Amino acid sequence: MEPVRCDVPDGPGPLRGGAAPVSRTDVLDRAVGRALSALSAAAKKGLGDAALAELVVLRASQLNHCAFCLDMHLTLAREHGVSERQLDLLAAWEEAEGVFDERERAALALTEAVTVLTECFVPDEVYDTAAKHFDDGQLAHLIGLVVAINNWNRVMVARRVPPGGYRP
Template sequence: MTGSDGSTRTSHLDAEVRTAMQAFSAAAKKGLGDPALAEMVMIRASQLNHCAFCLDMHVKLARKHGVDDDRVQLLNAWEEAEEAFSERERAAFALTDAVTVLTDGFVPDEVYERAAEHFDEAGLAHLVGLITVINSWNRLMVTRRIAPGATAW
């Protein structure tokens, strides 16, 4: 695979790394207990990280879990589209933004506390895990320049 600067990137992902990442992803999703919200969180982080591969994958999965196209399209502007998302979803997206961007080097207390109002301790731990793992996937795919729909392994 050739990058925009003419460099060559590998599409190989070590099987041990892939297996560990897949297990982390599965555990975080399962523990969150809401597959539609999990997919929307992964879309949101992937938007922020400009990961076309993950956006393509998670938009398709979100639709399979009943998320309609209007909500998917408005996710990039979730703060302005209040009527499209529940308070719980908006709290999850705010936490996703804070963990993904880490603008000030930490997640603001008010963002974490807002999420804690909508998720129990285990749910919050799984949400943070999900945000962490999708950010890792985004970085793996973007670094390797994996195109939407490509085989990433």
Template sequence: MTTTSTTTTETNTHQHGPRMDFYKHAPEVRKAMFALSKAANDGVDPVIGELVKIRASQLNHCAFCIDMHVKDARKAGESEARIYLLNAWEEATGYYTEKEQAALALTEAITVLTDGFVPDEVYERAARHFSEEELAHLIAAIIVINSWNRISVSTRVQPGSYQP
């Protein structure tokens, strides 16, 4: 027996108005997040840092952070092609260096945590391209962008207003 299911546009439409001004109600958290972001990102190549932030934000469906980091990447000189292809970086051969690909694979593994862990081969791939200090900062940067994403998604921060 075959059954079909229909859904209306109404049930698939999400209302994404802001829920609250998180930072107004938790200013010390905001201050701590900025300090953590600075500490984590100080040890990460800025190009890789923006790619990582965009990719994690794509995976987390964080429109505000995607908007912000695409704008920051463009201002820093990132190409439109590399920004557009980031969602399919594994298929976009020739657009990203091996080091960038290793960082993106690690970003996906940490962001999604498939089966609750980061696979050894993903970690080892990144470790071949980054010193231990660089790798520690990269992991921290990935964790921080995931935290920003979760704050923005849960409070529904609206995209578009950020200017680099």
């Protein structure tokens, strides 16, 4: 799946919205930021696999070109035991035989389908494959996680928040 490339001749430009944020919730109204954070936390908890959650979040962030989220979640992925080999090959996961197991591959395919929505729908084959690896609750949380990170990616890209500001 080829992501749409943005033509930005002079780089991303200055941060929009004033001074550099203290935390990622500072780029939004506090109530909205807290709500997005709560959605992310609930989805990760319900999925029940922190390492997989970070792979999903990283893949969506790659597709959305969100440097802040990539920087943040690379740190978290390492903390949750995602291997350097998986991090190195995540952008080419479909070609990385033996690096990602079938469950991870199903989650990554669903992540791409929900993030990009090229056909305006998630293909049945992608959804059905994911449903073989996740129960209904886990699948709902996985989709919720993809929705949450796509929201965060769009906020951070729209506000031009640079990488390096993440503090746990």
